[in-house]
């Protein structure tokens with residue numbers, strides 16, 4: 319393929335980023351777990367859903383405005399949480415924040431950000447929604463401190479990632495013996511007042527996480543986390559809406575509802591955790607069905623085209639998040655590149671809407687996609703027997 323130097327699509331950005339990033343950092347961003355089946359399936363699964371466009375609908379005005387958690391947003395396209403944006407560009411998450419804000423996109427900030435949450439949110443225009451992603455640590459005081467800071471800084475929701483009791487095994491990182499460059503700091507673990515001072519750590523975890531992040535992650539994350547000691551605990555310490563990230567089944571969606579969560583993100587962590595897990599677009603319908611109107615459903619994983627966003631919305635996602643495309647944009651040209659990634663996807667979404675005869679987000683429903691029949695046996699997306707099976711399973715919970 320002939321890739322443009324002036325990128326015209328996300329594939330171009332990927333190609334450019336691969337050329338400019340050091341191989342260790344590239345490998346860390348790019349890799350999935352083990353054989354990367356799920357990483358690739360996230361992308362290719364979108365291809366098996368086809369569109370069913372309607373004509374002559376007066377598409378002279380297209381709006382992607384919608385609401386998420388009851389608040390207006392310009393677009394259902396958001397930025398998924400990713401560790402260490404400074405591996406892509408020295409402006410790191412501050413640059414991503416400016417890009418998200420310019421596009422009117424929600425930004426979810428990783429706990430493992432290389433820019434403090436206070437600095438990141440300060441780059442927004444005041445109308446951008448920022449959500450804080452959390453991992454829960456054995457030392458709950460560390461997690462609680464992050465929650466308090468997020469509340470104070472103005473984050474409007476907490477996103478608890480539940481698919482990573484341990485990091486998946488990414489063979490590329492193992493081969494590269496990848497560790498982040500020693501000058502990078504995980505600033506959310508440092509005292510915001512003294513964030514540029516090496517003595518500013520608020521926890522030992524921060525110091526060791528900055529040095530060997532993989533091992534530290536495994537050693538400090540709370541692997542005994544459960545709905546009770548995780549979600550119920552979090553609810554007991556904060557009034558912010560809680561969104562669970564990493565949900566792939568109807569059963570866990572029901573549990574998220576039962577535990578008072580505001581939303582779930584259908585995610586397999588970009589194929590970086592359990593290799594062999596279903597592609598997220600294939601898991602989405604069962605989650606949407608189980609969620610009903612009780613809880614909002616978002617998704618991420620493998621979104622590389624505006625038409626992918628369209629398909630996810632048609633299958634019931636309220637918002638769609640992207641990770642690697644934004645990192646590639648950041649590597650290409652800092653905030654301008656990250657914005658370009660979002661803008662390319664945004665314009666492709668608008669064009670897909672126009673060419674499908676849908677003028678606004680509310681009009682996009684499942685009648686606009688052909689769903690592959692029986693793509694997977696357990697829950698063929700949309701199949702009626704799946705719903706019956708699901709009810710039986712849920713009755714046993």
Ligand SMILES: Cc1cc2nc3c(=O)[nH]c(=O)nc-3n(C[C@H](O)[C@H](O)[C@H](O)COP(=O)(O)O)c2cc1C
Pocket residue numbers: 346347348360398399400401428429430451479563585586587588589590618619620621639640641642643
């Ligand atoms: C380099 C990288 C770092 C990530 N770091 C985090 C993280 O800190 N927390 C988290 O919940 N998910 C993290 N994720 C997962 C993303 O939030 C998201 O689920 C996934 O990458 C979406 O797929 P996509 O990259 O195909 O868009 C990370 C993903 C990548 C690629």
Ligand SMILES: CC(C)CC(=O)C(=O)O
Pocket residue numbers: 401430482485531535587590
């Ligand atoms: C630092 C890691 C815990 C970030 C992550 O979630 C990932 O690399 O997938």
